[in-house]
Amino acid sequence: MLDRLARPRTDLRLLQLRDRWDARRTGELPTRCSDPGFLAFRPLLVKLRREPLLTLLHRKIERHTSPWRGQPPSTTTVPCVGFQGVRSRNAGWNTDAVKFIGGEHLWDRMRALSAGAVQRRVAVAYAGRNAAELLPLSVNDTVVVDGGDGALAAGSTHPGALATWLRAGAYVWSLPGLHAKVVLLEDASGARTAIVGSANISDRSNSQLIEAAVTTDDHDVCQSISDEMDRWVGMADPVDAEWLKRARTLYREPKQPDRAGGRRRGPRLDRRAPLWVGMSTPAMEPLSPAAEAEYRHVVQDDGRGADVQWWQLNDGDEGSVLPGHNIILVNNPSDRDEPVGQATAWGPAKVVRVVPGSKRHRPVAILVRDPKLARYRFSHVRATITGAGTAIDWERPLDARAAAALYRMWSAGDAGHGEREVVESGGAVP
Numbered sequence: 001m002l003d004r005l006a007r008p009r010t011d012l013r014l015l016q017l018r019d020r021w022d023a024r025r026t027g028e029l030p031t032r033c034s035d036p037g038f039l040a041f042r043p044l045l046v047k048l049r050r051e052p053l054l055t056l057l058h059r060k061i062e063r064h065t066s067p068w069r070g071q072p073p074s075t076t077t078v079p080c081v082g083f084q085g086v087r088s089r090n091a092g093w094n095t096d097a098v099k100f101i102g103g104e105h106l107w108d109r110m111r112a113l114s115a116g117a118v119q120r121r122v123a124v125a126y127a128g129r130n131a132a133e134l135l136p137l138s139v140n141d142t143v144v145v146d147g148g149d150g151a152l153a154a155g156s157t158h159p160g161a162l163a164t165w166l167r168a169g170a171y172v173w174s175l176p177g178l179h180a181k182v183v184l185l186e187d188a189s190g191a192r193t194a195i196v197g198s199a200n201i202s203d204r205s206n207s208q209l210i211e212a213a214v215t216t217d218d219h220d221v222c223q224s225i226s227d228e229m230d231r232w233v234g235m236a237d238p239v240d241a242e243w244l245k246r247a248r249t250l251y252r253e254p255k256q257p258d259r260a261g262g263r264r265r266g267p268r269l270d271r272r273a274p275l276w277v278g279m280s281t282p283a284m285e286p287l288s289p290a291a292e293a294e295y296r297h298v299v300q301d302d303g304r305g306a307d308v309q310w311w312q313l314n315d316g317d318e319g320s321v322l323p324g325h326n327i328i329l330v331n332n333p334s335d336r337d338e339p340v341g342q343a344t345a346w347g348p349a350k351v352v353r354v355v356p357g358s359k360r361h362r363p364v365a366i367l368v369r370d371p372k373l374a375r376y377r378f379s380h381v382r383a384t385i386t387g388a389g390t391a392i393d394w395e396r397p398l399d400a401r402a403a404a405a406l407y408r409m410w411s412a413g414d415a416g417h418g419e420r421e422v423v424e425s426g427g428a429v430p
Helices: 009-025 036-048 053-065 106-114 149-153 159-167 203-207 219-235 241-250 289-302 378-387 400-417
Strands: 075-078 085-088 098-103 119-124 142-145 171-174 181-186 192-197 211-216 275-280 307-312 326-331 349-355 364-369
Touching (some): 106 181, 106 192, 106 203, 106 211, 119 219, 149 241, 159 241, 181 219, 192 219, 275 400, 289 307, 289 349, 289 364, 307 326, 326 364, 326 378, 378 400
Parallel strands (some): 119 142, 142 171, 275 326
Antiparallel strands (some): 098 211, 307 364, 326 349, 349 364
8 A cells, every 4th residue: 555655646746856866956057946846845845844744644645534624633532431431532422422331130221221212223132031122012012033043942032022022012023043132222312322232132141241331423324223133134033923823832041050040249359469457447427429339239149149349549549459459358447557457357359440539539449358257366467477487567469378278267267167256346348
């Protein structure tokens, strides 16, 4: 492509004029030049002596071909939920609303997003038994699912859910082999929002699996999704009474997994990760709105099988204490330089979120802990660390030997040999 840019006649003309400019400066041409082309390109020739020719050509081509009418390229930060996005004008995005939603109970949030829509177009691979409750549809709405024989025999798509949508007035279609998860919403003003994610419309996707989705109101993206949905509807079979009658004979109840997606409930520590010992002091200032939102989100996702706590960090510690690290918190209600020996030490907890601080709020770490872990006196923790040949450094994680010794101590406590007496409760993290 670059070779082709260097060959047009105009570019050769520029090169010739640059040579004449150089010649004039060396005295080979008269100072006064009457060549009209030379005079027209004189400002450009001055630039050519400072910058490579192709750089200037690229700028000229970009100015005349950019959909932004000659405005220089720039990047703009997009307001996001859950992640930081960057929009490039040259990429053609015309939206300021790209959002990320993720975690458990995804359909609860997506149902709230679709509540204000006047038309919903849905293409999702599988619709479980309660799909019509997770995503209610009505007149003029359209839904396309995988209603093939394999999906029915595996229990992935439930005929009853499709019948409920059909009775509500929605257009229901079956497209075997569909694996998309797309929702297109349109409000009364005609504005559209697209949701593209990973979740099927099922209780398992909503309450047991960790799903994710991205929403956007970009016009081109929404139009592309609408066009593709039209194509899928054109390929699909209509779901009617005859289709439902046959589907009910093929449907089999799905086999339920032993655990939610094979995932263990509650925190699971990586003992190779850094292990900190920190002090839990009375909270001197309220949590920021962002920290409160993250805390509630973790409680919703992990609160059934774990204790969820928050711990206010010192300014700057958010760069040291990271998600995946482990922490043993020691109660220090009097805010001493070091807790008293009788203070309570909670079992190791896993850091799952770190919310940065601001001018008004300190950074916060969100922790999850196995509620069955024993609690020890701080004197036991300190003695174990000393026995491993080191000392507590409140500003750094423990070395490998001390961390291994503490994990062994808590493993013994889990087996029923640990001291479970809890002293004062004041100053504990919430």
